[in-house]
Amino acid sequence: MHINVVCPHCLKVSSVKKKETYTTEHCKECGGSLLESKPLNANLAILDYFIHTSDLPVIVDFWAPWCGPCLTMAPHFEAAAMAMPLQAQFLKINNDNAQIQNPTIIIVNIPAVLVFKDGKEIDRFTGARSSKQIIKWVEKYL
Template sequence: MKVVCPSCNSVNFIPKKEHYAKANCGKCKASLLETSPIELTATTFDTHVVNSDIPVIVDFWASWCGPCKMMAPVFEKTAGAFPLQARFAKVNTEKEQNLSSIYGIRSIPTLIVFKNGKEVERISGAMDEQNLRNLVQRFI
C-alpha cells in the first residue's frame, strides 16, 4: 500500500499488515508509524491526500476558534490509536485560505475524510473522542 511520510512527504510502498512493529521511510528513514497530526499546506495537501491508500482525516481549523482549540487534544489523542491505518492532518484556514475555498469550508472546525483521493465524509463542529474514533473506523 502507498503511505506518505509525515516527515519528508515522500511516497512509500509498504506491505499491508494488521499491525506494524516497525516501518520507516525509504528516503528520510523517519518512522511511518508517527501518529501526530501533520500540518498540510497548499504544497503538501495533494501529496498526502492523493498518494495515500489509508484514509486521511483533515481538520480544517483556526487559532481563534474556541471549538477548534477544544477539539485539538481529542484529534491528537485519537490519531495515536490508528498508526498506519489512517493519517490525521490539520489545515490552518487562516494560513491556507485557498484550500479552505477549494473545499468550501464555511464553518470550523470541519473534518473531511479522504479515501483514495476523494472526499467521502464531511462533518462540521467539534467531536468527542468516541465519535471521532467511530468515524475513522468506518473508513479503515
C-alpha cells in the same frame, strides 16, 4: 498486499505491507518511523499531494487559532491520530490561510473534519468531537 503511505518526516512515499497492527515500520528514504502519526501541520498543496499519493484515507482538520471548539478538539484529534498509525493519515490545516489560498474546498463552520479517499472527499463533520467519536467515525472509511 502493499500500500503506499506518505512519510510524515520527509513526505516521500513508502510502500508498506498492509497489516492489522504494526510494531515497527520505517521510511525507506529517511529512516524515520512511519508509526509517528501525530497530525501533520499542512496546507492545501500538501493535502492535495497526500490525497493523490497515499493509499490510506486522509483525514484533515480545518481549524483556526481563534476558534474555541477547535482548540477543545485539538488534543482529541491528536489522540485519534496517534491511535491509528498506518490506518489513516491525519493532517491539520489553518483554515484562515486555506480560504485565501484556494476556495475549492468550501468550509463554512470550523472545526471541520474531512475524509478523502481515492482522490475525493467522501464525508465530513463539523463541531468538536471526542477522540473516541473521531476514531469511530474514521473506522467507517478504513
